[in-house]
Amino acid sequence: MNLKATLEQWRMFKAVVEAGGFNQAAEQVHKSQSSIHHAVQKLESALGLTLFFNEGRRVTLTEAGELMYRRACYLLDEAHKVESVANSLKSGVETYLRIAVDIIFPPEMLYKALNKVSQDYPLLRIELMETVLNGANTLLKEGEVDLGISPFPLNSGFSEDLCEIDFIAVAHPSHPLHALNRVLTLEDLKGHRQIVVRDSSTERKAESGWLGADQRWTVSHVRTSIDIIRQGLGFAWLPLAIIRNELETGVLKPLPLEQGGLRKALLFLCFADGDRLGPAARAFLGELRYQTMSLPSVESIAE
Incomplete structure (x- = not known):
């Protein structure tokens, strides 16, 4: 089937919408105002639709135009993805890999x-971004990274279960909660910091594991949380794999909770489009899956 409109016409249409007018769009895409106007006119003629209302120097989308704009954004995004896949195939091995990793994932x-991936692909440059929650x-979603390790599945893209992280409620051995010398309830915790x-998301803000305690310190990294608790200044649920050494040496001590002392969180391996991943990215995914097979458990710590 022959298409009535070209990608370039859709691109000009999108530019006009986002710039708010033909003159403004001309400045942004570095084309003449007449060429943009002509492209949009041809698009309207081919579709048999009126896409804009003119309001002085600015334009407003018609109802049909609003629908076409949403579809045009999707179309152009897919076109960019197709070209990106082609570039990956042409170049063979990617030279740059951007990864977002939630801070509860065991760093070792x-x-x-x-x-391992750097040894196999010595020219690969890796950018690592540490994130929290969303x-x-x-x-x-913003296209800032190629892969993500996240506590939440990706709504539009690919997500697979990667591993389960155990969280354990802990405090310094000299913390007042340990001085009670009895089984604790969640109500006991609420009177302490x-x-x-x-x-770390800009879209939605949440806080990891907040109980609703009367006192609360909010930090941006789990290492900061560990440092504070090592000083006896509070309690928290912390990832077991990350505080294994502190537990073994007695710097941190599990709180004897009646229930809820151990929590679990599932981490997902996420990416937007598998076709765009090169061999280095795929090798990293495979190595990551292999590494998570040896996650420590509460039982192994107790032994």
Whole structure:
């Protein structure tokens, strides 16, 4: 079937919508105002639709224009993806890999996976972005990263279960909660300072594991939370794999909670389009899956 409109006409239409007028669009796409106007006129003629109302120097979308704009954005985005896939195929191995990783993922496993990929692809440049909660998926949606490890599945894209992270409620051995020398309830915790981690996403803000304690310190990284708790200044649910050394050496001590002392969070491996991933990215995914097979458990720590 022959298409009535070209990608360039759709691109000019989109530019006019987003710039608010033909003159403004001409400045942004570096074309003459007459050429943009002509492209949109041909588009309207081919479709048999009126896409704009003229309001002085500005234009407003008609109802049909609003629908066409949404579809045009999708069409142009897909066209860019097709070209990106072609570029990846042409170049063979990618030279740049951008990864967003939630801070609860065990860093040792991440470093091993990154090192293995760097050994196999020595010219690969890697950019690592540490995120919290919705942060990784926001970066994926904005096209800022190629891969993400996130506590949430990606709504538009690919997500697979990667691993389950155990969180354990802990405090310094000298913390007043340990001095109670009895089984604790969640109500006992509410009278003490809880350390929580802030969502790094710009879209939605949440806080990791907040109990609703009367006192709360909010930080941006799990390492900061660990440092504060090591000083005896609060309690928190922390990733077991990250505080394994502190537990083994007695710097941190699990709180004897009646229930809720252990929490679990599923991490997802996310990416927007698998066809755009090159061999280095795929090698990283495989190594990541291999590394997570040896995650520590509560039982292994107890032993």
